[in-house]
Amino acid sequence: MENIVIVGGGAGGLALATQLGNKFKRSKTTQIILVDKHPSHIWKPLLHEVAAGSLDSAFDELNYRYHGKKKHFNFLQGSLETIDREQQNLVLAARYDEDGELITPKQYLPYTYAVIAIGGISNDFGVPGARDNCYFLDDKAQAERFHQHLLNQTDRLSCESLNGDKNTAERKDPVLRIGIVGGGATGVELAAELQHTAAGLSGYQRNAAAKVNYKITLIEAGPRILPALSEKLSKAATRTLEKIGIEVRCDTGVKHCSDEGFTTSTDVAIDCDIRVWAAGIKAPPLLAEIPGLESNNRNQLLVLPTLQSSNDERIFVIGDCASCALPAGGFVPPRAQAAHQMASLVYKNLLRSRRNKSLKDFRYRDFGSLVSLSNYNTVGGLMSGFVGSEMRIGGPIARLAYLSLYRMHLLAIHGVFNSLLIALAGRIHRAIKPKLKLH
Secondary structure (H helix, E strand, O other): OEEEEEEOOOHHHHHHHHHHHHHOOOOOOEEEEEEEOOOEEOOHHHHHHHHHOOOOHHHHOEEHHHHHHHHOOEEEEOOEEEEEOOOOEEEEOOEEOOOOOEEEOOEEEEOOEEEEOOOOEEOOOOOOOHHHHOEOOOOHHHHHHHHHHHHHHHHHHHHHHHHHOOOOOOOOOOEEEEEEEOOOHHHHHHHHHHHHHHHHHHOOOOOOOOOOEEEEEEEOOOOOOOOOOOHHHHHHHHHHHHHOOOEEEOOOOEEEEEOOEEEEOOOOEEEOOEEEEOOOEEOOHHHHHOOOOOEOOOOOEEEOOOOEEOOEEEEEEOHHHEEOEOOOOOEOOOOHHHHHHHHHHHHHHHHHHHOOOOOOOOOOOOOEEEEEEOOOEEEEEEOHHHHOOOEEEEHHHHHHHHHHHHHHHHHHHHOHHHHHHHHHHHHHHHHHOOOOOOO
16 A cells, blocks of 8 residues: 655645545555544634734634545544654654544555645744743634633733723723734734724724723734835835834844843833734754654754655755755745645655656745735735735735635635635634634
């Protein structure tokens, strides 16, 4: 039996498993296996909406086991521990439940071809206190924990205000201070979405209840936010954020985090009740420890132009955990569109390798970047890979283009008919449910 094993069910891994499952659905000699440490998938660019409560993950998530049955691949829940390349085994760590009871022991999963697609995690750059005192938005569980803490802190301040001052006419609205480190897409989108959440939550309060305002500070070490976009679009995003009351601090490095806030590189204290770290991406450390595979200083595995590991032709690497050089210099950026393009090429190369044909090289096509500032604005540049320069868009057109990115992701894993049904179900869900997740 030939095993093609994909480790990681993110944007690229899930799309690849779906393609391969459909390709080999009638095969009795080739088995497609998807491995992920979580039982379900949610598109990672949506995690800031889960954190803010704008998106109910229970509605938008995809169950791997159910999807595997429909798309003809097997799903195995587990976490990669290492790779035994000599025996061609993926070693999966033992799984335990919340009470420490063993669910599954360490497993050795044989592979004919392995595709590593476990994505990236936030890079705290070794800043003291960051890991212990900040929230990270690397997966659904972290986003949901942040959302619950946000609701708890909002309720606490509202209750304290009601109990502390009976004169509602003179009472000042309490303020919840939120600090976000990182002026990339995740940090900027989260800041705008949280401001929208603050406005939305007040709509569910009776007159006697205190409205809790959010004082959001976005901290960026570089000279401007959204460095992947043009300076003009970065300035447009900054103006929008400042207009809705978000403080943007550029050229501000963070050297220490505590439960009271951040200390900047110039020893300025930024007090925060809730702290979020959204600066930088790296691959999980376990990849750098796999014997015989080359990695860079961000734990990404080095790949050939064919997306095979530099030291093992049986192992392919895609997405944020791959270090893939661009012909003109630099490296493929950690974006969902790159993961999808890599998955498409690996699908073709796996078929070619099985037929002993030469493999094709990866050619990254930059379709541009879009950043959603909640309902306030959307900015971005499109089609830079086609026309050689950035076509800047904003407002409703950019918002429509931003929403279409998620629809394209759904199309890749569900097909046309099911994607249309999901879009219809989404409209019905929004019509009968609160606009914000309130629990």
